[in-house]
Amino acid sequence: MAVAECLGCDLLSGRRPVPGGIVYQSPWWVVNHVVGPLNVGTLVVVPREHVTAVSDLAEEAAVELGPLLRRTTQVIEALTAPEQTYVCMWSHGKAQRKHLHFVVQPVTTTLMDRHGGLRSEQLQAAMFNSGEHPDPVKVEEFCRQARDLFTG
Numbered sequence: 001m002a003v004a005e006c007l008g009c010d011l012l013s014g015r016r017p018v019p020g021g022i023v024y025q026s027p028w029w030v031v032n033h034v035v036g037p038l039n040v041g042t043l044v045v046v047p048r049e050h051v052t053a054v055s056d057l058a059e060e061a062a063v064e065l066g067p068l069l070r071r072t073t074q075v076i077e078a079l080t081a082p083e084q085t086y087v088c089m090w091s092h093g094k095a096q097r098k099h100l101h102f103v104v105q106p107v108t109t110t111l112m113d114r115h116g117g118l119r120s121e122q123l124q125a126a127m128f129n130s131g132e133h134p135d136p137v138k139v140e141e142f143c144r145q146a147r148d149l150f151t152g
Helices: 007-013 059-080 109-114 120-130 136-151
Strands: 022-025 029-033 043-047 084-090 101-107
Touching: 007 043, 022 059, 022 136, 029 059, 029 136, 043 059, 059 084, 059 101, 059 136, 084 120, 101 120
Parallel strands: none
Antiparallel strands: 022 029, 029 043, 043 101, 084 101
């Protein structure tokens, strides 16, 4: 069920464009490039249903989650060769939980250096505060390559 004013639901329903398009989908999950000021190659793994907590996932979705996160990191690492790949669960809102999503982000020394050597959540916060969105052409190309790896 789509929820009004939910970014995850808006992207899944087509009410908002998905940068680079859908990279991979299954009966329970969708993988696409992140919306917002994180680096090229950052994918999100999102449940098709409006779920706000891991504890609320359907059993089938929960069973699929681990292997899908693993496969998503494999695709990202094959395309970006990062020193680290962050896997973070987000479902934050101002006063309540929002659409659950897992952010899978390639992190390189160059990226950390560009943000004063910050790491982990401090790096992500600095990236959001910078407001620098990735180049849409590079996002499109990354997503094309990622689709090929997911289906190949």
